[in-house]
Amino acid sequence: MLGNRDVSPSAFVLRLERNGLDFRPGQWINLGGRGSLERREYTIYSSPSQDFLEVLVKEVEGGTVSRDLRLRREGDLLAVDGPHGSFCIAPQARGGKFLFIGTGTGVSPFHCLTLSYPDLDYVLLHGARTREGLYDHEAFDPRRLTACLTRGEAEPGISVFPGRVTVWLREHPVEPDRYCYLCGNSDMIYECYAILRGYSVPASRIFAEVYF
Numbered sequence: 001m002l003g004n005r006d007v008s009p010s011a012f013v014l015r016l017e018r019n020g021l022d023f024r025p026g027q028w029i030n031l032g033g034r035g036s037l038e039r040r041e042y043t044i045y046s047s048p049s050q051d052f053l054e055v056l057v058k059e060v061e062g063g064t065v066s067r068d069l070r071l072r073r074e075g076d077l078l079a080v081d082g083p084h085g086s087f088c089i090a091p092q093a094r095g096g097k098f099l100f101i102g103t104g105t106g107v108s109p110f111h112c113l114t115l116s117y118p119d120l121d122y123v124l125l126h127g128a129r130t131r132e133g134l135y136d137h138e139a140f141d142p143r144r145l146t147a148c149l150t151r152g153e154a155e156p157g158i159s160v161f162p163g164r165v166t167v168w169l170r171e172h173p174v175e176p177d178r179y180c181y182l183c184g185n186s187d188m189i190y191e192c193y194a195i196l197r198g199y200s201v202p203a204s205r206i207f208a209e210v211y212f
Helices: 064-070 104-116 165-171 186-198
Strands: 003-008 011-017 028-033 040-043 052-058 078-084 097-103 121-128 145-149 159-161 179-184 206-210
Touching: 011 064, 028 052, 028 064, 040 052, 040 104, 052 064, 052 104, 097 104, 097 165, 097 186, 104 121, 104 179, 121 165, 145 165, 165 186, 179 186, 186 206
Parallel strands: 097 121, 097 179, 121 145, 145 159, 179 206
Antiparallel strands: 003 011, 011 052, 028 040, 028 078
16 A cells, blocks of 8 residues: 545545556446455546556445545555446547536546546536535546535635535536436435436436445
8 A cells, every 4th residue: 555645534545556457447446454354345536547546435434444444554455356347438438528427425436537538528516515525626627517515615716506416407407418427325316317317318328336
């Protein structure tokens, strides 16, 4: 392990040696302490062009794995399995338009995707309670990012919508030809899916990854 850094009072980014691991942007790994039977799935936060591997972790109250990972330091050994998953962008689709919707740490795959494909034409909705939940927002093009906050205000330079991502989506129709990627809790995903289908977005253009 190479170290970790806090991105909020309850979330941190863990950096690992990549050791030649090959992955596609949007995939995830199983991660836990070496020798431990308990592991959790974390989407890869860094891009394939970087020589390290990063994951964004929310410390869960009472969670054994997230708490253990937060206490890890440079030089510690961890167990990594993967990569897994298909929450990826097909090569033939990269010239299209994208809508990314993530809540909480569900922003992780979009951090990786936008780092990996800097010319991607996207709009990102990141839902959080307060601005403390806007992890590493400076990595995104501010013209393409809307923070949907249910409490408080964001810092200057960020477009803010005062409400949930689902409320924003109901007020802003989506073109049927846009590729829509949803990542976060299941209730949000189900509601967004229904709204998008109501806008005539084909099911074949809606992709989802449930986090919790």
